[in-house]
Amino acid sequence: MISQKINRIKRFEIKVTALLMVLALAGFGFSSSAWAGGDKGPCPQPRKTKSAPANLVKASIPASANAEAGKKIFEKKAKPMACKMCHGIKGNGAGKLGKALKPQPRNFTCSDTMKKVSPGQMFWIIKNGSKGTGMVAHGKTLKDKQIWDVVKYIETEFVKR
């Protein structure tokens, strides 16, 4: 009686372990197949992002923008989460969450893609988000000045034009 019970429990344990292993392998396969960018990040990157209004596309970064303040927003302060979680601390799009997203977070270090993304365009998407993607709107949590600060940080730290 008792030994039968123990056997049943053992069999159950083996099944659970097998199931967990399958899940772990599937998870690994998913994350490694979704990310083909290596350390440089995917480049060029497919991009279907909506364009900002023409006057904003051409706008330049205000002289008062502060890259140091922008760095803090990028790495830590932004809500609901720091930009680096998706865009990566190196701006290559390889953040912890970013790797699994479709479309992928913008790789700011890819000149081929970033030549289509002006500072004003960045400002507009950071403020309003890109519908249907992981890029949420920050217009309610960051002031315009703070958005320009983070644009200045991205522009000076990651983008090569």
Ligand code: HEC
């Ligand atoms: C949850 C993940 C996530 C977070 C957090 C996030 N982004 Fe993004 N970001 C994305 C994705 C995904 C895209 C690509 C959107 C698309 O393809 O239209 C993107 C695109 C962008 C772009 C490119 C816009 C364009 O026109 O190509 C900029 C600039 C940007 N993000 C800045 C930021 C900044 C600054 C923060 C923090 C305040 C931030 N992102 C936080 C996922 C994220």
